[in-house]
Amino acid sequence: MSFPTPWRTSARLTRRLLAIKQPYRCLSCSLRLAREEARQDAKTTHFGFESVPAAEKQSRVGAVFSSVASSYDTMNDLMSLYTHRLWKDHFVRSLNPGIHTSLFPSPNQPTSQTILDIAGGTGDIAFRLLSHATTVNNDHSSRVIVSDINPAMLAEGKKRSLQTEWASSERLSWVEANAEDLHMIDSNSIDLYTVAFGIRNFTDKMAALREAYRVLKPGGVFACLEFSKVHNPILNGAYKRWSFGAIPLIGQLVAGDRESYQYLVESIERFPSQREFAGMVEEAGFLLPGGMEEEGGWEDLMGGIAAVHRGIKPTEG
């Protein structure tokens, strides 16, 4: 694969920025922090490569997203080499939300789905879910609940929904919640749980997975789209240089908040590998798809820059 032109453009931009300013944090510092992390105190958690007390992380994550809410797309563009919209399209299309009732009705079959989009801030996934259900499956009743820990992100999402046909639809609703505690959502009530570019920010990922398992109906689906680990060492090296070096600087340029972007980039590095995360999904009780696939349990996008994980809640046991 080859990098698209933005890579070169932005690399040039980075060099220009580097020439103007002294970088205040370098890759080697980050690596040093990563090594120190091995000896860290058990009560701390990761904030990027900095170790912070678990309670503090939640508020710092909040701060990051408040400050980047509106320039957040720019960041996603850069991190995904301008492909995150395609990934999101693919993610939603492959999940095939909605019920195709008109084609083959069966008695006693639910005719609509309740979908929960966690860390759904900008509404990006929610709008796609509703469009797919409606236009592909001709399903005019399935609903999406958008949930996010950060009211500023939810506000941004509501604002964006005004540009869509779902602005005042009762098929779209908003809930402020920490993904690790969804007490306001009933057990066994959700058909599809989605989380896109959110789970790496959660303090206790296992707790979030257990909550996902609890709220899903038997047969319901957990689906996660997240930046992940690049397998090819050459591509990995290039992508790391790109993300660690260029992005924080560009982040400063677009949002004036270098720290937040640094956090976002480093949290990607912190995230478990595809295999480890698939193991966690399984541990939470889900069935993993694709025993016959090369990589059962997940799907890599662009060599692993991002990955889709899915799990199905079994009907028995």
Place this chain on the structure above:
Amino acid sequence: MSIFRLLQATCSKPPSRLYSSSNFVPSCGLSCGRFYHSYEHDRPPPFSPTEDRILSAALSHVPTHGFTTTALTQGARAAGYLDISTNLFPAGPFSIVNYHLVTQRLALAKDVTPARHDPIKIPTNINKLILRRLHANKAIIHRWQEALALLATPTRLPTSLRELALLSDEILFLAGSTDVTSVWYTNRAGLAVIYASAELFMTTDTSENFVETEEFLARRLEEGEKIKSFVGGVGTWAGIQAGGFVDGMRSKGVRI
């Protein structure tokens, strides 16, 4: 490139007892010979109980809905799952095709007792085994061209060929021809070509109880027996046969 050449490229070793297997090893593929043979029942089942229930139910919907997402969804519903649960099968309808191939191969291994090695009987044994396997396609034969189209898609081709090779190994093992004989099709690649062409022929066969397919198969095997196995000649012959056959079927409107 003909199916034969693809197979030949991936199977450099002759078949032996070791190759015959009850289910495939995903990371291994055609090129590696560490399969266990049918006698060993310690292999994990290829499908989980949930996959089994959904896919077997889906298969029962294939005669009406074809190898489609609709059949898969109906399978999920019948097994007490939700429409969205079909996410268990990222390969979609191809999962039903694969399920049929794997379960029918395993059924052959389970139901047939391996013949004792007797070179004279091998051609007859092979003929019987192929027919037995082909008859397992009867219920869905009018949909099988859809399956072939899915099997031939570039991303699925490696899985398809691996499964075809495993079936060939199983048939050879059950026929008792685990040692080299002089008949060219008593190897994985040769048998695969004969099986695949007979299977394809059967999709357009409207004769009573598929007698024309039976005759077609008999002719292919007879031809094969006349050709002694010598390197090169075999490949060329089979390549021409398979290539010409595919072209012929295409001209008849078969989607492959």
